[in-house]
Amino acid sequence: MTQFVQALILGLMIGxxxxxxxxxxxxxxxxxxxxxxxxxxLIILSAFITWALWKEVGIDPLLGALITTPAMFVIGWVIYxxxxxxxxxxxxxxxxxxxxxxxxxxxxxxxxVWSTTYHSSTPGYxxxxxxxxxxxxxxxxxxxxxxxxxxxxxxxxxxTRTWLGRAIRAVSENVSSARLVxxxxxxxxxxxxxxxxxxxxxxxxxxxxxxxxLPGSHYQWISRLLGIIVLGGMGSLPGALVGALTLGVAExxxxxxxxxxxxxxxxxxxxxxxxxxxxxxxMGAKLREDVVV
Amino acid sequence: xxxxEAGPARRTGVPGFVTAHGWRVVVGLAxxxxxxYPVVSDDLYYQNMIILSLLLAIMGSGWNIIxxxxxxxxxxxxxxxxxxxYTTALFAVKxxxxxxxxxxxxxxxxxxxxxxxxxxxxxxxxxxxxFVILTIAFLFVMQIVTLNWSDLTxxxxxxxxxxxxxxxxxxxxxxxxxxxxxxxxxxxxxxxIRRTKLGMGLIAIREDExxxxxxxxxxxxxxxxxxxxxxxxxxxxxxxxxxxxxFIDPRGMFDIVVSVQVVLAVLLGGRGTILGPVLGAFILxxxxxxxxxxxxxxxxxxxxxxxxLALVVLFLPRGVIPSVAELWARWRGAGKAALVGARxxxxxxxxxxxxxxxxxxxxxxxxxxxxxxxxRFGGLRALDGCALEVEEGTxxxxxxxxxxxxxxxxxxxxxxxxxxxxxxxxDGAPIDGLPPWERxxxxxxxxFQITRLFREMTxxxxxxxxxxxxxxxxxxxxxxxxAEAQRAQELLDFVGMRAFAEQRAAALSFGQQKLVELAQxxxxxxxxxxxxxxxxGINPTLVxxxxxxxxxxxxxxxTFLIVEHNMPMVLGLCDPVLVLARGSCICRGTxxxxxxxxxxxxxxxxxxxxxxxxxxxx
Numbered sequence: 001m002t003q004f005v006q007a008l009i010l011g012l013m014i015g016x017x018x019x020x021x022x023x024x025x026x027x028x029x030x031x032x033x034x035x036x037x038x039x040x041x042l043i044i045l046s047a048f049i050t051w052a053l054w055k056e057v058g059i060d061p062l063l064g065a066l067i068t069t070p071a072m073f074v075i076g077w078v079i080y081x082x083x084x085x086x087x088x089x090x091x092x093x094x095x096x097x098x099x100x101x102x103x104x105x106x107x108x109x110x111x112x113v114w115s116t117t118y119h120s121s122t123p124g125y126x127x128x129x130x131x132x133x134x135x136x137x138x139x140x141x142x143x144x145x146x147x148x149x150x151x152x153x154x155x156x157x158x159x160t161r162t163w164l165g166r167a168i169r170a171v172s173e174n175v176s177s178a179r180l181v182x183x184x185x186x187x188x189x190x191x192x193x194x195x196x197x198x199x200x201x202x203x204x205x206x207x208x209x210x211x212x213x214l215p216g217s218h219y220q221w222i223s224r225l226l227g228i229i230v231l232g233g234m235g236s237l238p239g240a241l242v243g244a245l246t247l248g249v250a251e252x253x254x255x256x257x258x259x260x261x262x263x264x265x266x267x268x269x270x271x272x273x274x275x276x277x278x279x280x281x282x283m284g285a286k287l288r289e290d291v292v293v
Numbered sequence: 294x295x296x297x298e299a300g301p302a303r304r305t306g307v308p309g310f311v312t313a314h315g316w317r318v319v320v321g322l323a324x325x326x327x328x329x330y331p332v333v334s335d336d337l338y339y340q341n342m343i344i345l346s347l348l349l350a351i352m353g354s355g356w357n358i359i360x361x362x363x364x365x366x367x368x369x370x371x372x373x374x375x376x377x378x379y380t381t382a383l384f385a386v387k388x389x390x391x392x393x394x395x396x397x398x399x400x401x402x403x404x405x406x407x408x409x410x411x412x413x414x415x416x417x418x419x420x421x422x423x424f425v426i427l428t429i430a431f432l433f434v435m436q437i438v439t440l441n442w443s444d445l446t447x448x449x450x451x452x453x454x455x456x457x458x459x460x461x462x463x464x465x466x467x468x469x470x471x472x473x474x475x476x477x478x479x480x481x482x483x484x485x486i487r488r489t490k491l492g493m494g495l496i497a498i499r500e501d502e503x504x505x506x507x508x509x510x511x512x513x514x515x516x517x518x519x520x521x522x523x524x525x526x527x528x529x530x531x532x533x534x535x536x537x538x539x540f541i542d543p544r545g546m547f548d549i550v551v552s553v554q555v556v557l558a559v560l561l562g563g564r565g566t567i568l569g570p571v572l573g574a575f576i577l578x579x580x581x582x583x584x585x586x587x588x589x590x591x592x593x594x595x596x597x598x599x600x601x602l603a604l605v606v607l608f609l610p611r612g613v614i615p616s617v618a619e620l621w622a623r624w625r626g627a628g629k630a631a632l633v634g635a636r637x638x639x640x641x642x643x644x645x646x647x648x649x650x651x652x653x654x655x656x657x658x659x660x661x662x663x664x665x666x667x668x669r670f671g672g673l674r675a676l677d678g679c680a681l682e683v684e685e686g687t688x689x690x691x692x693x694x695x696x697x698x699x700x701x702x703x704x705x706x707x708x709x710x711x712x713x714x715x716x717x718x719x720d721g722a723p724i725d726g727l728p729p730w731e732r733x734x735x736x737x738x739x740x741f742q743i744t745r746l747f748r749e750m751t752x753x754x755x756x757x758x759x760x761x762x763x764x765x766x767x768x769x770x771x772x773x774x775x776a777e778a779q780r781a782q783e784l785l786d787f788v789g790m791r792a793f794a795e796q797r798a799a800a801l802s803f804g805q806q807k808l809v810e811l812a813q814x815x816x817x818x819x820x821x822x823x824x825x826x827x828x829x830g831i832n833p834t835l836v837x838x839x840x841x842x843x844x845x846x847x848x849x850x851x852t853f854l855i856v857e858h859n860m861p862m863v864l865g866l867c868d869p870v871l872v873l874a875r876g877s878c879i880c881r882g883t884x885x886x887x888x889x890x891x892x893x894x895x896x897x898x899x900x901x902x903x904x905x906x907x908x909x910x911x
């Protein structure tokens with residue numbers, strides 16, 4: 001029982017971090033129908049930047065989120081302007097191919113700059129834990145989860161309380177109607193993409209402490225995030241949260257009770273089961289499919 | 294390429310390469326070069342380069358069938374390379390130790406085909422994004438299983454195959470010629486598929502899957518078959534590749550970067566064309582070798598491939614062959630100008646004399662029965678206990694305000710959508726559980742409010758595409774047989790669109806598309822024809838023309854169910870008229886009765902209007 005609860009605690013903490021990372025992916029998908037496969041590579045990029053800041057300048061990796069978040073926002077905006085905006089209106093698979101191409105380029109660049117070996121940010125507290133009874137809370141996980149939840153809350157407030165947030169939600173519901181009422185859909189799309197990528201800033205900084213990473217780790221991250229948003233319902237923010245917590249717990253349970261070797265399988269298993277059995281996910285509304293445009 | 298040229302590519306409507314005489318010579322010379330190269334030159338470096346190009350060409354040809362023809366983009370196709378490689382390796386290492394791995398190549402193809410059939414029948418139930426993601430997941434699942442099932446596969450440590458035993462003088466000839474043979478086979482298969490009913494159905498699925506199903510194409514079987522066809526030669530090539538490498542491991546064999554190279558090669562050459570994948574492979578692989586030599590590691594290759602893929606997706610989405618073919622056609626000034634000014638001919642079969650057409654008479658039998666059908670979209674009840682009947686031999690109208698559920702009802706009747714509850718009976722038998730194509734086979738033909746033709750096909754092909762039944766033999770039949778072409782020409786004559794037979798459907802005006810869509814469903818020889826706003830958005834002359842055709846077809850025994858907002862047309866043509874409001878059928882009657890019915894006025898104009906009229910205000 002203790003083992004089970006401990007696995008649950010770890011799973012929920014890691015799930016909080018996943019939630020932040022998946023929110024960016026699901027936000028981008030919801031607004032512009034683009035699956036940003038490069039999201040995984042952007043996480044690793046942020047992790048490398050965090051690692052470099054920590055190693056070279058001595059900035060705490062978790063505080064590094066303050067630098068990586070705006071940096072990734074700018075990178076996201078540039079990527080959108082250079083590539084994504086030119087493929088609007090093309091078939092769904094086009095965006096997957098294009099962002100996959102970006103992921104490969106990023107992987108190559110990171111390999112050149114930082115080499116293809118495992119890196120890890122290891123500040124002093126990385127091996128320390130708080131204890132509560134027979135359970136322990138690793139400090140890195142706890143701080144990481146807290147930051148992730150904080151950023152997620154800020155993102156949520158922004159989406160629900162600001163004009164930009166309303167515009168984003170309007171575009172995700174119906175592009176043409178949003179245009180009709182005066183929303184500059186292209187500008188909103190660019191900002192959404194940048195915002196979605198910005199979540200990889202804080203998320204990547206946290207991830208650099210929690211997991212060792214190398215440029216090729218992005219496949220693992222993107223499959224994990226895809227599993228989450230597929231499970232939660234593509235395009236749904238609350239769904240991403242539920243999906244992330246579920247997947248976090250599923251992973252730690254697999255590690256605890258089966259074998260770490262099979263933990264990498266969890267996201268794929270989730271993707272397959274959900275897409276085939278309940279394609280709209282947990283939170284996705286059942287939308288009509290015959291809309292005539 | 295001009296449309297006047299003969300040959301299979303013309304009939305199937307692909308801007309092809311093979312037809313033009315000059316290109317035939319080029320292709321022939323390239324083939325001779327490939328046949329003779331190892332004999333003439335003993336340069337192993339270039340032999341290896343060609344071997345890898347052939348491998349990529351085979352994979353590209355395979356991918357092209359599921360993704361180029363059928364339009365289902367797969368990023369998991371390299372899984373079949375791994376499946377084929379491991380099949381051959383396991384047989385050669387564990388089952389028949391000492392036997393030549395060449396024996397097991399056919400088994401690799403079969404195993405890959407079986408995997409594709411099983412996986413494909415599940416995966417092709419999804420579309421678009423979901424399908425792409427699932428193929429990626431499939432690839433990684435295969436990789437993880439191969440890694441972790443180390444008792445069988447030796448996991449991370451990989452498997453070593455026996456070394457080739459033939460005389461060193463023959464170098465890599467057995468690999469070279471086997472792969473060349475496989476490539477020719479896979480290209481031949483693509484070519485053959487493209488000219489059969491199967492191929493035409495696949496293109497129809499790519500252009501508009503629901504539409505294809507509604508005109509009788511058994512899309513499930515077609516999609517699975519195309520997935521299998523796309524996998525078998527990749528499986529066989531995987532077996533050869535494993536032997537060629539003599540060592541395989543899970544990460545190298547189930548590699549998503551290989552999938553990306555395949556996609557890139559086909560996009561480069563020309564997706565959906567027969568030779569595009571081969572051309573793309575022979576462009577890409579040498580580039581790959583050059584980057585390998587110029588740079589030290591894998592990082593540059595990633596940047597190169599990723600960058601090239603991004604550039605192709607952004608700037609050359611149609612690929613080299615279609616782009617060059619188009620430039621060529623433009624340069625030669627070839628290709629018929631669109632027949633924008635051509636007149637739509639009067640239908641030949643229509644008698645002009647009928648000034649006062651007698652109203653259609655029903656036979657008293659009910660052809661279509663809708664019983665208590667409901668359908669919700671989230672909180673919206675589009676249909677709420679809808680019940681109605683269409684009598685055989687009638688021209689029945691279905692009218693109702695916008696949003697009353699007419700199109701939803703059509704979608705439920707033809708099977709595009711399923712009802713939450715209720716029952717649909719056609720000709721006395723329930724059809725609720727049947728897929729759309731079965732309903733088409735039973736005699737339900739349906740047009741769409743916004744026309745849905747297969748845009749990249751010609752008008753003639755659009756009319757020939759519908760299938761009145763399903764049989765395995767039919768799949769291999771010629772896409773356009775003589776008898777069908779004849780019948781299609783007659784139908785195009787009937788709707789007055791014969792002059793447009795060779796035009797691309799996308800080039801037609803909206804009204805012309807409506808006529809072609811009518812001819813298309815007539816190919817099904819349906820007993821019930823459902824028209825969704827046949828007069829919507831077209832000019833009055835054409836409306837008259839359509840009315841005449843409906844009358845003529847009705848005389849020949851066709852029953853009609855027509856959704857229409859053009860009231861003069863409805864009231865002059867149809868009897869009875871059904872009125873749908875807020876998701877259920879509120880009344881049924883002759884046009885005269887309907888015009889007087891208060892419930893109808895209420896549904897259309899709101900109660901105030903009725904009240905005002907009664908009070909004499911209006």
